[in-house]
Amino acid sequence: MAPRSQAPVALITGSSRGIGKVLALKLAARGVNVAVNYKSNADLAEETLAEVRAAGADGMTVQANIEEPDDIDAMFDAVQQQFGRLDMFVANAAASAFKPISQLKLHHLDRNWAMNVRSFVLGAQRAAEMMSASGGRIVVVTSYGSLAAFPTYASLGAAKAAAEMYVKYMATEFGPRNITVNAVNGGLIDTDSLDFFYNRVPGMAPMSSVISKLPLGRPGTADDMASAIDFLLGPTAGYITGQTLTVDGGLTIIAPPFWADTTGELHDAVYPPAASGADETHVEG
Numbered sequence: 309m310a311p312r313s314q315a316p317v318a319l320i321t322g323s324s325r326g327i328g329k330v331l332a333l334k335l336a337a338r339g340v341n342v343a344v345n346y347k348s349n350a351d352l353a354e355e356t357l358a359e360v361r362a363a364g365a366d367g368m369t370v371q372a373n374i375e376e377p378d379d380i381d382a383m384f385d386a387v388q389q390q391f392g393r394l395d396m397f398v399a400n401a402a403a404s405a406f407k408p409i410s411q412l413k414l415h416h417l418d419r420n421w422a423m424n425v426r427s428f429v430l431g432a433q434r435a436a437e438m439m440s441a442s443g444g445r446i447v448v449v450t451s452y453g454s455l456a457a458f459p460t461y462a463s464l465g466a467a468k469a470a471a472e473m474y475v476k477y478m479a480t481e482f483g484p485r486n487i488t489v490n491a492v493n494g495g496l497i498d499t500d501s502l503d504f505f506y507n508r509v510p511g512m513a514p515m516s517s518v519i520s521k522l523p524l525g526r527p528g529t530a531d532d533m534a535s536a537i538d539f540l541l542g543p544t545a546g547y548i549t550g551q552t553l554t555v556d557g558g559l560t561i562i563a564p565p566f567w568a569d570t571t572g573e574l575h576d577a578v579y580p581p582a583a584s585g586a587d588e589t590h591v592e593g
């Protein structure tokens with residue numbers, strides 16, 4: 309590892325908790341200094357920073373509401389002042405109103421764009437300016453609402469699709485400066501946001517109705533997502549750019565009728581028998 313003062317630097321928006329925090333700790337473990345952005349939870353951001361330091365890297369916390377362009381500028385200025393360099397930028401923080409399209413008001417549409425698309429573009433502009441001649445990495449975190457439609461997710465899903473298209477344009481424009489730009493697209497990932505979506509949006513379908521259909525049969529973890537992002541930020545991914553890497557347990561490759569809804573022998577052909585029904589003819593001894 310390089311000495312802390314010469315180590316690469318990553319800025320991760322929304323790394324006080326969830327996927328951003330797990331990613332911060334993964335990067336720290338391989339010697340990357342991390343700027344931990346948050347909006348409200350200063351205490352959680354300080355905890356992330358303490359864990360980054362315990363993992364052997366350095367870092368800083370930086371409060372910024374990424375809906376505000378002035379806050380975005382101040383955030384990059386603070387990283388420049390503290391470390392004098394930037395090697396990786398991860399546009400991870402997201403928020404939106406979850407409502408049917410018929411109920412979306414002007415302020416919902418404007419705030420959604422500012423939070424989930426504009427902040428990525430403004431951040432990538434600043435990040436690319438700060439990256440040295442040897443290049444850098446940019447990753448945006450998106451979700452399967454960019455690919456398929458489901459209740460109340462129109463606003464955020466459309467923003468994630470826009471971000472994935474920006475990834476392709478940025479990859480072409482920043483490529484000559486050896487900066488790669490990619491997206492990591494998540495399915496159901498077990499964080500506070502997932503809990504909010506299924507348990508706090510009135511009338512939402514039960515999470516179990518979705519999980520049961522997934523080929524891998526479980527929600528993803530923050531670690532599943534952070535591992536994919538870490539790969540795209542890492543030394544072995546230098547020739548990958550303009551891509552969206554999907555981390556969803558198979559959610560976006562299935563269609564009705566679902567294997568989970570089959571019965572009898574057809575069902576048994578795919579689903580392993582329950583442990584209690586194990587084949588007793590093979591018991592030895």
Ligand SMILES: NC(=O)c1ccc[n+]([C@@H]2O[C@H](COP(=O)([O-])OP(=O)(O)OC[C@H]3O[C@@H](n4cnc5c(N)ncnc54)[C@H](OP(=O)(O)O)[C@@H]3O)[C@@H](O)[C@H]2O)c1
Pocket residue numbers: 321322323324325326327328345346347348349350352372373374375399400401402403423449450451452493494495496497498499500501502
């Ligand atoms: N969870 C899922 O099921 C799932 C699935 C697919 C994709 N994703 C994507 O993964 C990314 C991370 O989601 P997550 O589930 O890890 O989130 P999370 O656990 O809810 O954490 C959200 C993070 O974003 C920060 N944040 C929120 N609003 C902000 C703002 N205006 N300015 C700056 N920071 C802000 C929060 O800071 P404070 O702590 O200060 O509030 C926190 O650090 C998002 O892009 C999300 O769309 C999530």
